[in-house]
Each structure stands twice: as structure tokens, then as C-alpha cells.
Amino acid sequence: MTIIADETVQQDAVYALAQSTPYLYAARLSGLHRSEDGGHKWTNTFATLERPIGATAVAVAGSTVFAGVNGAVLRSHDNGQHWQISPLASPPPHVVALAVSPNLEHDRFIAAGTAEDGVFISTDGGETWTAWNFGLLDLHIFALLISPNFAQDNLLFAGTESGIFRSHNGGRGWRELAFPIDSAPVLSLAVSPNFAVDGRMYAGSEISGLFISDDSGLSWQRATNTDFDGAVNAIHITASKPESVWLLAEDQLLRSTNNAQSWSLQHTLPTDKLAMAMAASNAASEPNVVGFADGTIMHLS
Amino acid sequence: MKAKQKPGVVFQPHVHRAMQRGIRKIVGAIRPTLGPLACGVAIDPLNDAETLPEYLDDGGLIARRIIELADRDEDIGAMMVRAMLTRHYEHVGDGTATLAVLFEAIFNAGVRYITAGGNAMQMRRHLESAIPLIVETLETMSVQLDGQIALTNMARSLCHEEDMAHLLGEAFDLIGEYGRLDIREDYGRVLRQEYVEGNYFHSGMFSRVMLPEDSVAKARLENAAIFLCDFEISDHKELFPVLQTANSANVEALVIIARSLSETAISLLVTHNKMDKFKIMAVKLPGLNPEDRMAALDDLSVLTGARPFLKITGDSLENIKAEHFGQARRVWGDARLFGMVGAGGNPAKLRQHVNILRKNYKLAQDVEDRKKLLERIGSLMGGSVTLWVGGFTEPEINSRKSLAQRAALVMRAAVEEGVVPGGGIALLRCRDAVNKVHRSAKDPDERAAYGCLLEALAAPARTIYRNAGYDPGEVIAQFNGKHKVPGFDVVGGQVVDMCDAGIFDSLLVLKNTVRNAIRTAGLALTIDSFVHLSAPEIIRNPT
Secondary structure: OEEEOOOOOOOOOEEEEEEEOOEEEEEEOOEEEEEOOOOOOOEEHHHHOOOOOOOOEEEEEOOEEEEEEEOEEEEEOOOOOOOEEEEOOOOOOEEEEEEEOOOHHHHOOEEEEEOOOOEEEEOOOOOOOEEOOEOOOOOOEEEEEEOOOHHHHOOEEEEEOOOEEEEOOOOOEOEEOEOOHHHOOEEEEEEOOOHHHHOOEEEEEOOOOEEEEOOOOOEOEEOOOOOOOOOEEEEEEOOOOOOOEEEEEOOEEEEEOOOOOOOEEEEEOOOOOOEEEEEEOOOOOOEEEEEEOOOOEEEOO | OOHHHOOEEEOOOHHHHHHHHHHHHHHHHHHHHOOOOOOOEEEOOOOOOOOOOEEEOOHHHHHHHOOOOOOHHHHHHHHHHHHHHHHHHHHOOOOHHHHHHHHHHHHHHHHHHHHOOOOHHHHHHHHHHOHHHHHHHHHHOOEOOOOHHHHHHHHHHHHOOHHHHHHHHHHHHHHOOOOEEEEEEOOOOOEEEEEEEOEEEOOOEOOHHHOOOOOOOOEEEEEEEEEEEOOEEOOHHHHHHHHHHHHHOOOOEEEEEEOEEOHHHHHHHHHHHHOOOOEEEEEEOOOOOHHHHHHHHHHHHHHHOOOOEOOOOOOOHHHOOHHHOEEEEEEEEOOOOEEEEEEOOOHHHHHHHHHHHHHHHHHOOOHHHHHHHHHHHHHHOOEEEEEEEOOOOHHHHHHHHHHHHHHHHHHHHHHHHOEEEOOOHHHHHOHHHHHHHHHHOOOHHHHHHHHHHHHHOOHHHHHHHHHOOOOHHHHHHOOOOOOOOEEEEOOOOEEEEOOOOOOEEEHHHHHHHHHHHHHHHHHHHOOOOEEEOOOOHHHHOOO
């Protein structure tokens, strides 16, 4: 286990990690950082901007990178070398989650979840954004998830302060799902690569651990076979191994190799740091990079 | 003395025959309007040679126009149907022609049995006992409308207008069963749709003087604190604690929602706005009566997180603290409306509040109560759609607006409870369930009641085929096992699977239609005599 501290930044935090071979991206208070060596060395891609901006969300599709910042979404079509900015409506919304369509080249669809202003949608590759919050009774977004089968089912999910909402029309209208309101907020969402067939979804709550749905989110059951019931800050499913599910709790990394039927502790994380995000250093591998609230990034060996 | 005004008592068999004649006349006027290839009805205007006849194709409106029949015995039957249809039209919005046809078929079959010596009261009891069976059978056929295409198909089958169907389908895909859809007249010639972000209320600013100088239409504030009360503020000094608290809390903007503000209070706020501190907007508390105002306070409090100051509880503005303010990211107001985007109340409480309103809406029986509850839910849902209805002439605009309103009512019901195969097929398929109880029934009155229903349940489909120029017997004979839900598409002129073809009726509408038809026909069958009262002289000869 290697801890990589960014020496140039005194106060930092890692909000999100994203991977697009061969790069790893980290949305940090100090900007959007990029690593070309699987998470060992990082450079701030926002260093070329006129003034320092903190990145709070990141999403990647090939060489196109989207970074959520306070009041805007930045996009780069060259792996973060050059950036274009698209402001959101005033007062500036704080972008906390981004979800990119699996068919971005065709539908140019991106969704941005904000801390207080609900969900913004772009259908032109991130150039313009519109708030679409019909039926979204909770505008405090923590997680956004787009269906891997989006071209067919148009499904989009939002984890919020009070539960989970689902849109069946690409984020234009929302309906609340039967997620127990007492177990909210929902911090993380993940979906099975075979979602179109099995309808399996995972939701990580702040106070009640993991929840599972096998009907595309319509109903949820609490996973009782995990040894913890705290916050699940991130969930990762390896595309090549759909039965392999990873959970990032505040101080531990758990793994299930049998579709969340049983879990094993993979890594114990430092208790004095709050683990915020995880990612795999390449598309085929298991998660091996974890980001913390104090700005450190840990490479798991 | 006219025949109409003579007192008298009328007995059987004249009672049922006269009622049948009256019912035949009013249902006969409505029957041609059933189905997609239906005809209309021209209404001759009263005492006005210059006015053109009114063209109607809606059963509910036609029934409303039939004020009375010349024969007073026939009039009793006709008015019974009229009352049933107008009530159904107001509550449900659609299905009046189906209701008329179904009612007449049950009544005629029932009269035949009673004339042959059957017991009317027993028959009524057995007819009504079949309602749950038919309703449950309809529910088993129900499917949920999912997606814009299915909703547009449903809208098309209601309004038969492509543009309107497209816009209604899109609107209901967004707003769902509880969202707000306003249908308004437009000066243009076409239909258009407008999306309104956030929540808005039918109540405006206290004074146009409060509108900013650079804007003639709307005042807008960002990151506003919300002060909520039901006070009638007559002395401007009453507002001092509110302004001082807002100032101490360093708010960026303040919205005052109160029942009324005096001229001096408004002047104080306008003067304050001219100073370079935080901006203020003052809007009227929505609601025309205490009950509506209390509901608005409740909704706004949950939505924004504001603690409402109430006159009835003896609240004083002297006690206001910064934590009593609610929050909203954006607030706007004009002379008629005010709204907000990103209201800062507790989302869990808001969802619970909306769920309670939804439950109350489902339980409410009164039409006005349901309307108010729906409006309250709609105003909290985070967005709404306005459908602007244009046209070449005023009558065309009015007609299209009325059509859109009726279609929207049925669409909402369809989204709420689902849909069943349309074109009379759902009722036709209920005959299997009724046939089972018919075969097992031993009591002759019971058998007769189920027999009436077997006949009547086929009547709407047969009428649709006849109206479209087809022979009902020949059409029904073509239904076979090739399709899962066979039916006849009268527009395409072929047997199709009704679900695949997207030909649906609203389950809620159909359930209400069945209940109304059977209950009213059962009641009508038990009428055994008429008593005609003599009208007092003053009514006969008003001077």
C-alpha cells in the first residue's frame, strides 16, 4: 500500500476518481489531476487555467473529460490538456456528480447532479445545460447513475438526501423510488453490467450500509450479509467480472465475488482519514486507487 | 293550463314505456358520437335566427344542451340520463357516450324482464352485485402506460388531433399523474408548450411599485430568505423586527409572504429597496379563504423550511429569529404569480408532505376538494407545463381548449390507474366472467340480471362498429385466437391486437362508467309510478 501525497497543495480533498485507459483522473479541491502511470504520479490539468478552480466531480468517455466545478462544467476533448467552460444557471450550482451516456458520440448526453439545485442535462456534449427537475422533490444530489442500456431504456438515477429518484426519459421527469427514507442519504449508486437482463442495482447509504435492487430500482432490500452498516462512499463493479462487487466504506474496502451474497475484507484503510472515492488503474483491473478527504491518494498493492 | 302543468299520477306499464322513449331520445342524440369514426350533433340555438347551430361531438355537452323533452313522462327518463351523464362528465371527463349506450342497454333488457313479471328490486340488487366482478375483471386487464409514445397514442385516441396528442403525450411523460398542467388560451394559431421550472403559486406581488425599474414584468431574487406569515400588516413598524433580523443575518435577499400589507408598509419596503442593502419582494399569501390560506402556509413552510407566523396562535413579529426564515435559490414574482426554484426545505419532510396530500387526493370524493389537492401537489412537484391553445377563431380556440382539458383529465386518470384495451373490447371481454356467474346462478332474477349485463356489455363495441359503418355481427365473428387481445380498429378497418395497436381506454374512466351505468339503470328500473305535481300559479304565470 503506497500513500501518495501531493506536496504542492497544503489543503486538499479528493472528491471523485475516474479512469480511461491509460489515464486516471482525480477531482480534487486543488483542481482536476491526471495520472499516466496508474495513480503514482499526478499532474494538475487545471494548472493552465487563469485562476485556480477546485474540481468536485469527474466523468470520462474516451479522450473526452468532464469536470464539475462550482457553477460550471468544464470539458476537454484531449485528455485534459485544454479546457472549455460551460456555466450553469445563476446562482452558481455546486456540481457534485457527473454521468455520461455510454453512447456519448451519438446522443451527446451528459447529466450533472448539484448540491442544492437538482440535475442539469446537456444534450449537446456539455456545451449548454438545462435544469430538468420535474418531480424531483429532493434537489440535494449525492450520486448520479446512467443505465448502461441508456440508448434503449433512457434510465437515469439520482441518489439524494432523502432517497433515490428514477427518470425513464433521460432526466426530464423524475419519480421517487421505494427506497427507505430513514436510510437516506444515498451516497453512491452502481449498476450491474448486465442491467438490461438482471435489473440489478446497488445503493450505498450514509447510515445503513448497502441496499440492493433486482427490479431496476423499483424496490430495495438492505444487504444484511455485510459486517458493517456505516457509510458506503463508493461502489465499483468490474465490467469484465460482473459478479465482482467492491464497496468503499470510510475505513475499509470490501469485496464480493458472488454478486453481493458474501463479502470479504480486502484492505483496512487508515481510520484517521475519510475514504471518498476509488477507481481501477485500468479498465480490466480491480479497484486499486483510493482517494481521501484530506487530499491523499492511496495506491493499493 | 298546459299539459305539462297538470297534476296527475302515472302507473305501469306506461311508466317504463315512457321512460324508454325519453331515454331513447337522449341516448339517440349521443350514440352517434361514440368511437373514432363518429358523427357530431348540431344544436339549434334558442330564439336567435342569426346564430349558427352549435356543432358538438361530446356526449356530456350534448346531454347538457337537452334541457327538457315536450312529453313530461318521457322527460323524466331523459332527465335521469342527463343528470347521470353531466355528473359523470364533470367528475370523470370522458366516457359519456359509452355510459349512455351501456345504461340504455341495461335498462331496456331489464324492462323486458320486469314486464314479463320479474322483480325489479331483486334485479337491481343482483345488477349491483355484479359491479365488483366487472371492475375486478377490468383491473386484471390493466396495463401501465409507459413512455412518451404510449402516452401520445392514448392522447391521440382521445383528441384525434396529432399536434395536441403529441404535446399531451410529452407533457404527461414529464409530469406524471400528479404534476401540474395548465391549459390556457393563446393569441396564436397553433398549439405550443411551455415548461415552467420550480414551484409557483397563484398569488402576486402586493404592488407593481416593487418591480425593479429595469423590468416591467417580473422581480427576481437569488439566495433569498423567506419570511412567512398570515398577518395583515397595517403598521409599517411591525416590519422593523423582520428587517432587522434579516439585516443581522446578512441575507442576500428577503421575500415577505403575508396576507396583506398597508400602503405605508409597502412604501417602507420600496424605500428599503432603493438603499443598497438586501433586496425585498413582498407577495400575497395564496388563498381566498382561511382554509386555502392555511393550506398555502403549510405547503410553503414545508417547501422553504420557513417557520410560519400565525395570527391564530398569537405569534408576534417581535420574536422573529434568523432560523425562522426559509430559503430559496431563486424567487420570482409578478402581478399575478410568484414562484421559486430550489426551495430550501427539508426534502424528506417535503416528500412525506406530498405523500400525505396524494393519499388525501385518492380518498377525496368531492370534485372541488380533489382539484384543490391536485393543484397543491402540482405546485410542489418542481416543475409544470403550460399548454397554450391557439386557433383561427374564438369558437375554435374554445373548442380546442375544452377538448384538451377533457383529454388531459382522462390522460391523468390513465397514468394514475393504467389503461385497458379500448374500443369497447375491455367490456366485451368482461362477458366471460359474467357468463360464469350467469351459468351458476339459480335464482331467476339473478339469472335475468346477469343476462341483461351480458347483452349490455357488448353494446358499446357494437355501437362503435355501427357508427363506423360496419356490421357488428360480422366484425365480432372475425375475432379469433390469432391475436392475444383481438379487437377491431375501425380507422384501419381490420382486426388487430388492441394492446399492440395502442388502442386503449382509461381504466379509471371505464370503472366509473360501469358503476354509474349499472347503479343508475338499477334505480331507474325500480321506478313504478310518476307523480306530477301542479306548479303554483306564480311559477306558471310570472309577472
